[in-house]
Amino acid sequence: MSNRLPTLAIVGATGAVGTVMLDILSKRENVWGEIRLIASPRSAGKVLRVRGEDVVVQALAPEVFDGVDVAMFDVPDEVSKEWAPIAAARGAVAVDNSGAFRLDPDVPLVVPEVNADQVRNRPRGIISNPNCTTLSMIVAIGALHRTYGVKELVVSSYQAASGAGQEGIDVLRDQMAKAGGDRSLGDTKGDMREAVDELGPFPAPLAYNVVPWAGSLKDDGWSSEELKVRNESRKILGLEDLRVSATCVRVPVITTHSLVVHATFDREVTADAARELLGGAEGVEVLDDPAKGEFPTPNDVVGTDPTWVGRIRQSLDDPKSLDLFLCGDNLRKGAALNTAQIAEVVAKEFTQA
Ligand SMILES: NC(=O)c1ccc[n+]([C@@H]2O[C@H](COP(=O)([O-])OP(=O)(O)OC[C@H]3O[C@@H](n4cnc5c(N)ncnc54)[C@H](OP(=O)(O)O)[C@@H]3O)[C@@H](O)[C@H]2O)c1
Numbered sequence: 001m002s003n004r005l006p007t008l009a010i011v012g013a014t015g016a017v018g019t020v021m022l023d024i025l026s027k028r029e030n031v032w033g034e035i036r037l038i039a040s041p042r043s044a045g046k047v048l049r050v051r052g053e054d055v056v057v058q059a060l061a062p063e064v065f066d067g068v069d070v071a072m073f074d075v076p077d078e079v080s081k082e083w084a085p086i087a088a089a090r091g092a093v094a095v096d097n098s099g100a101f102r103l104d105p106d107v108p109l110v111v112p113e114v115n116a117d118q119v120r121n122r123p124r125g126i127i128s129n130p131n132c133t134t135l136s137m138i139v140a141i142g143a144l145h146r147t148y149g150v151k152e153l154v155v156s157s158y159q160a161a162s163g164a165g166q167e168g169i170d171v172l173r174d175q176m177a178k179a180g181g182d183r184s185l186g187d188t189k190g191d192m193r194e195a196v197d198e199l200g201p202f203p204a205p206l207a208y209n210v211v212p213w214a215g216s217l218k219d220d221g222w223s224s225e226e227l228k229v230r231n232e233s234r235k236i237l238g239l240e241d242l243r244v245s246a247t248c249v250r251v252p253v254i255t256t257h258s259l260v261v262h263a264t265f266d267r268e269v270t271a272d273a274a275r276e277l278l279g280g281a282e283g284v285e286v287l288d289d290p291a292k293g294e295f296p297t298p299n300d301v302v303g304t305d306p307t308w309v310g311r312i313r314q315s316l317d318d319p320k321s322l323d324l325f326l327c328g329d330n331l332r333k334g335a336a337l338n339t340a341q342i343a344e345v346v347a348k349e350f351t352q353a
Contacts, residue, residue, distance in 0.1 A: 005033035006350040007067055008343065009092065011083065012074030013037035013048060013057060016166040017097055021336040022050045028340060031347045038064050038336075065090040069350055070343045073097055074336070088125030093346050095127050097339050102128045102232055109235045111135065112341045113283045114142035119345045127342055131250060132334030133214075133225060134232040137258040137309045137326045139333070143281035144274060144322070145237055149266035151320075152243035157230055158251045158258040159214055160298065163330050164201040169254055171200030175207035176252070198313050206252050214248040223248055256298035257330045260323070268319040271312045278309050283333070288312050296327040302353060304329060305337055 010025075018039070024037065026049075035050055037057045044059035058064050060083060065071060071087040073080045073096040080098035087094045101107040101124075108118035109128045119127060130138065136157075140256045141150060161172035164235055175196040179185050185195055185208065192205040198258035204211045215224030230244035251258075279286045287296050288310040308327045315321035 003351065005031065006069035006347050007034045007036070008032045008347075009036040009038055009064060009068045009071040009087070010074065011038040011060060011071060011087075012079075012097075014039040014043045014046065016194060017074040017331055017335040017339075020331040021072065022048060023342065024332065024336050024340050026051050028344075031344055031351070036064060036068065046106060048091070051351075062086055062090065065092050065195060068092040070095060072339050072341070072343055084126050085124070093122065093125055093127065095129065095346070096338050097129045097335055097345050099131060099228065101126050101156055102130065102171050102228070103126070103235065109232060110342050110345075111138055111142065111236055112345055113139045113281075114236055115238070116345055119342060120349075127346070129227070129231045129335065129342060130236060131228045132163055132328075132330035133159060133246075133257055133259070134229050134236070135334045135338055136307065136328035136330060137259045137261055138233060138236055139283045140278055140281065140309050140324070141233070141261065141263060142237060143278060143284060144263065144265065144269070147277060148269050150237065150239070150263055151266055152244065152264040153233060153245070154262040155244065155246040156260045157214070157225075157246065157248045158253070158260075159225075159248060159328055160204060160253040160257055161202075161250070162255040163214065163250075163257060163334075168201050170253060171198060171202065172206050172254060174198075175205060179207045181206075202250060204303055209252065211250040212247065219225070249348050251316055253298045253349055255301070255329060255331055256302045256327055257334060258296075258298060259326045262321060263328060264315075264318065264321040266320070268324055269314065270319075271314045271322070274312050274314075274322055274324075276332050278312070283307060284309060286310070286312070298327055301327040302304045302329050303332070306315055307333060326341060 041059040046057040065087045066088040071092040077098045077100045081100040161168040225248040226246040229246035285306040298310035311325035
């Protein structure tokens with residue numbers, strides 16, 4: 001039994017997810033001793049605030065992990081791929097937010113409300129955090145699964161620009177500023193392409209548009225993001241044959257992913273029963289009264305922690321299927337919050353017998 005508070009390193013502290021992480025850690029119960037902030041050499045020497053203190057950002061190097069108990073990685077895939085094993089070799093438990101290890105059979109993929117028991121099953125010393133689109137639905141789907149047994153998910157996402165990092169946020173804001181005051185735009189084919197300066201991480205203008213694409217091209221026309229929803233849902237729920245079909249779409253929202261899910265279960269489930277179950281589920285909020293205009297929207301959900309669920313309906317064609325609308329802040333539960341929750345489960349190992 002040790003009473004020492006563990007040391008935490010946040011790699012990628014200056015990014016979109018890292019910035020939210022600093023805010024979250026400043027507001028949650030403090031379970032950490034020292035917190036080290038790490039980023040690329042570009043950011044070394046910058047001063048950021050966490051828990052009300054100024055902390056100088058250090059450049060990523062092997063020595064920054066000396067004495068670190070838990071290292072969070074909020075960096076691009078290739079950086080995690082190289083550096084999470086280095087952190088683990090130096091004795092830290094790495095909690096990785098990137099896609100580098102999510103499907104590695106020796107790395108657990110954890111959502112604490114669904115499969116917290118997997119945290120200790122980490123032969124490589126690395127724990128993975130699911131991608132933001134999967135995370136925006138899986139807490140609610142996991143709660144329904146425990147009672148009704150999920151068989152199939154048909155998912156359509158409405159994803160925010162910040163899912164593509166700080167660059168995605170900046171490009172959407174620039175495009176909106178450029179196009180916002182021009183009332184001539186939006187009526188003529190392709191006019192938005194001419195009006196915006198750059199597309200950034202998106203394949204088409206995002207301002208005043210809907211773009212049916214997220215990620216990179218994989219076999220048979222599927223996008224990497226769509227395959228992530230399928231493969232990660234299967235791994236988190238422990239259902240390797242779960243039928244999952246996803247279409248991922250980017251919309252001009254800064255932060256908060258929305259998803260429409262058609263879920264089919266082993267047993268019949270009414271909308272009222274689903275509403276009651278979800279209303280009592282950890283990490284889920286139900287907002288579902290269309291007669292009063294009450295349902296979740298990204299604008300109301302952004303900055304909050306839970307997965308919000310509304311528009312709960314039993315399928316008209318199949319009493320074992322539900323249609324749901326879900327919203328989750330992709331930078332909080334979809335990334336930083338889930339990572340913080342995983343790290344807190346690990347932190348208990350240092351302070352409990
Ligand atoms: N955005 C989301 O909704 C979301 C959700 C779930 C998971 N994720 C994943 O989380 C990770 C971070 O995403 P993000 O959206 O926060 O990206 P971001 O805004 O582009 O931030 C990237 C961070 O990584 C750092 N970095 C980049 N290259 C580095 C290097 N060679 N060495 C050390 N640090 C380096 C950057 O530091 P500098 O500032 O010094 O360049 C910055 O702190 C990605 O793997 C992403 O896929 C994102």
